[in-house]
Amino acid sequence: MSQLSDTFTINTPQTPAAASALVAHASQNSYFMSGATRTYEARRLTLLKLRAALRKHEPLLLEALQKDLRKHPHESYMTEIGFIYDELHHVIQGLKSWMKPRKVSTPLSLQPGSSMIIPEALGRVLVIAPWNYPLQLAINPVIGALAAGNVVTLKPSELTPHVSAALALMVRESFEPALFHIVEGGVDVSECLLAEKWDHIFFTGSTAVGKIVAVAAAKQLAPVTLELGGKSPCIVTKSANIELAARRIVFGKVLNAGQTCVAPDYLLVEKGAEQDLIKAMRREIELRYGSNPLENPDMPRIVSDRHFQRLTKLMDPKYIVAGGRTDASQLLIEPTLFLNFPIDHPLMQEELFGPLLPILTYDKIEDAIRLITERDHPLALYIFSEDKDEQESVIRGTRFGGGAINDTIMHLANANLPFGGVGASGHGNYHGVSSFECFVHHKSVLKTSTFIDLPFRYAPWTPLKNKLIRLFLR
Numbered sequence: 213m214s215q216l217s218d219t220f221t222i223n224t225p226q227t228p229a230a231a232s233a234l235v236a237h238a239s240q241n242s243y244f245m246s247g248a249t250r251t252y253e254a255r256r257l258t259l260l261k262l263r264a265a266l267r268k269h270e271p272l273l274l275e276a277l278q279k280d281l282r283k284h285p286h287e288s289y290m291t292e293i294g295f296i297y298d299e300l301h302h303v304i305q306g307l308k309s310w311m312k313p314r315k316v317s318t319p320l321s322l323q324p325g326s327s328m329i330i331p332e333a334l335g336r337v338l339v340i341a342p343w344n345y346p347l348q349l350a351i352n353p354v355i356g357a358l359a360a361g362n363v364v365t366l367k368p369s370e371l372t373p374h375v376s377a378a379l380a381l382m383v384r385e386s387f388e389p390a391l392f393h394i395v396e397g398g399v400d401v402s403e404c405l406l407a408e409k410w411d412h413i414f415f416t417g418s419t420a421v422g423k424i425v426a427v428a429a430a431k432q433l434a435p436v437t438l439e440l441g442g443k444s445p446c447i448v449t450k451s452a453n454i455e456l457a458a459r460r461i462v463f464g465k466v467l468n469a470g471q472t473c474v475a476p477d478y479l480l481v482e483k484g485a486e487q488d489l490i491k492a493m494r495r496e497i498e499l500r501y502g503s504n505p506l507e508n509p510d511m512p513r514i515v516s517d518r519h520f521q522r523l524t525k526l527m528d529p530k531y532i533v534a535g536g537r538t539d540a541s542q543l544l545i546e547p548t549l550f551l552n553f554p555i556d557h558p559l560m561q562e563e564l565f566g567p568l569l570p571i572l573t574y575d576k577i578e579d580a581i582r583l584i585t586e587r588d589h590p591l592a593l594y595i596f597s598e599d600k601d602e603q604e605s606v607i608r609g610t611r612f613g614g615g616a617i618n619d620t621i622m623h624l625a626n627a628n629l630p631f632g633g634v635g636a637s638g639h640g641n642y643h644g645v646s647s648f649e650c651f652v653h654h655k656s657v658l659k660t661s662t663f664i665d666l667p668f669r670y671a672p673w674t675p676l677k678n679k680l681i682r683l684f685l686r
């Protein structure tokens with residue numbers, strides 16, 4: 213048995229990375245208990261240090277994103293590094309006021325007295341990140357967790373090894389592992405970490421692995437945030453500005469080669485508008501990525517051969533109305549549109565997570581709403597329409613994590629909007645103040661006077677006490 217085992221149940225590490233994770237796990241507990249993360253000044257300094265580390269390593273991180281996913285530096289800045297700076301700015305600005313204990317009113321029956329809510333750090337936080345935005349989805353939850361005064365262990369995805377290594381270098385150079393530790397590795401390391409005791413687990417990834425994480429969290433009654441995926445629909449009605457809809461749908465779908473959790477997964481187009489929309493999307497794809505997107509060096513690639521094979525199997529030429537070319541040697545897939553396929557086709561079963569866009573048509577908006585509500589609640593939903601009633605009936609008539617009217621993806625760019633799923637697309641949310649809220653416990657404290665001690669709560673019960681209690685509690 214290890215000497216650490218008196219503080220927590222230790223599992224047997226299978227790899228050196230897992231072993232180092234367990235050592236850091238123990239030191240994080242004492243660091244947290246020392247109160248070192250409690251003050252506003254300490255947390256602010258930590259966040260400033262993180263920003264400085266990101267700035268210093270920005271070229272390395274951009275290069276790593278290019279190597280892992282062939283992301284153009286502009287795209288990487290917009291959707292990863294710049295996005296993180298924006299979140300850091302927002303959190304640093306708001307932190308002082310978010311941390312303040314909040315006074316709330318106290319009922320007459322408890323007077324004289326006062327009540328307050330203290331947002332308090334939870335303790336040890338584990339963040340498990342995916343590969344598709346390997347930087348942003350690793351660091352943004354860490355920002356919230358550190359701002360809330362926690363100590364953090366981060367496990368980046370093994371599928372983006374260059375980003376994982378760059379992150380590890382940056383974190384190890386700038387932070388004590390007792391405050392912010394990073395453990396690289398795959399499923400074995402993840403499993404090893406999940407067997408430890410945590411005060412919060414923040415997971416971003418697939419629904420299947422989300423279920424494994426939820427079970428691990430349940431075993432130790434740790435709160436868990438699950439940022440999962442799903443099939444996010446995008447409705448286009450006849451009233452929509454078709455040119456603009458095409459531009460914004462193509463933007464949301466082709467960004468990161470469709471490997472975006474909030475990318476439009478399939479289109480629901482009002483019958484009669486589909487041909488105009490397809491023509492406009494074809495033009496848009498050519499305008500942005502050229503007549504052969506596979507030759508465009510800015511076209512991001514599919515992350516792995518397994519995912520490339522999974523996607524190309526879905527590309528039935530019978531239903532392709534635009535695109536369809538692939539390049540296995542570079543793991544590239546051209547943005548591809550599908551029409552007139554059966555509703556139970558595999559394209560409509562799993563989350564696509566690639567540049568494939570199936571298009572279904574509907575007669576009435578109620579039909580589109582029914583199709584969505586009969587399925588799992590998606591992470592995102594989009595509607596393109598100039599008609600307020602259509603917009604309202606879709607937004608109110610469906611359940612989804614978050615979304616946009618006449619746009620795709622851009623709701624994420626507003627740090628004032630909480631980001632998270634519902635039902636099968638996850639639970640809990642973050643970004644901006646929600647990132648802070650996600651990682652705190654609201655400790656409630658009542659302070660009562662010692663001068664007066666109202667007798668009616670104490671036995672023996674009498675008719676007078678009963679009258680009084682009924683006066684207060686009605």
Ligand code: NAD
Binds near residue numbers: 402
């Ligand atoms: P994934 O679930 O395969 O992996 C995510 C993380 O879990 C990785 O770090 C991986 O090492 C770890 N992991 C994998 N198998 C595990 C296991 N058996 N036990 C413990 N840990 C394990 O997800 P992915 O392929 O990296 O990402 C794609 C998925 O993530 C998509 O479904 C996408 O929609 C979703 N996603 C959601 C969001 C969001 O914010 N809601 C963002 C990005 C991606």
